[in-house]
Amino acid sequence: MGASDAKENPIADRIAARLSVYLGPSTSRAAVTTFARKALGRGPETLTLGDVPALQHALRPMLRTFVGRAQTEVVLEQIARELGL
Numbered sequence: 001m002g003a004s005d006a007k008e009n010p011i012a013d014r015i016a017a018r019l020s021v022y023l024g025p026s027t028s029r030a031a032v033t034t035f036a037r038k039a040l041g042r043g044p045e046t047l048t049l050g051d052v053p054a055l056q057h058a059l060r061p062m063l064r065t066f067v068g069r070a071q072t073e074v075v076l077e078q079i080a081r082e083l084g085l
């Protein structure tokens with residue numbers, strides 16, 4: 001466990017958990033961290049529900065590479081549904 005794991009929040013944790021089905025737990029946590037910083041300019045520990053659409057948009061190209069276009073949309077929809085969006 002890295003130091004950033006202790007600072008995660010429930011939204012980031014749930015997104016990483018959904019992604020881990022496809023990317024594995026370490027890569028998923030790294031992806032949430034990387035794309036939160038890229039899309040929002042801050043770490044995953046600060047994520048709010050309002051940030052999720054921007055994070056999903058940032059994750060989309062990477063996910064398409066790993067799981068394909070159709071499955072990417074399924075995964076992003078699952079994330080939104082699980083977070084009540």
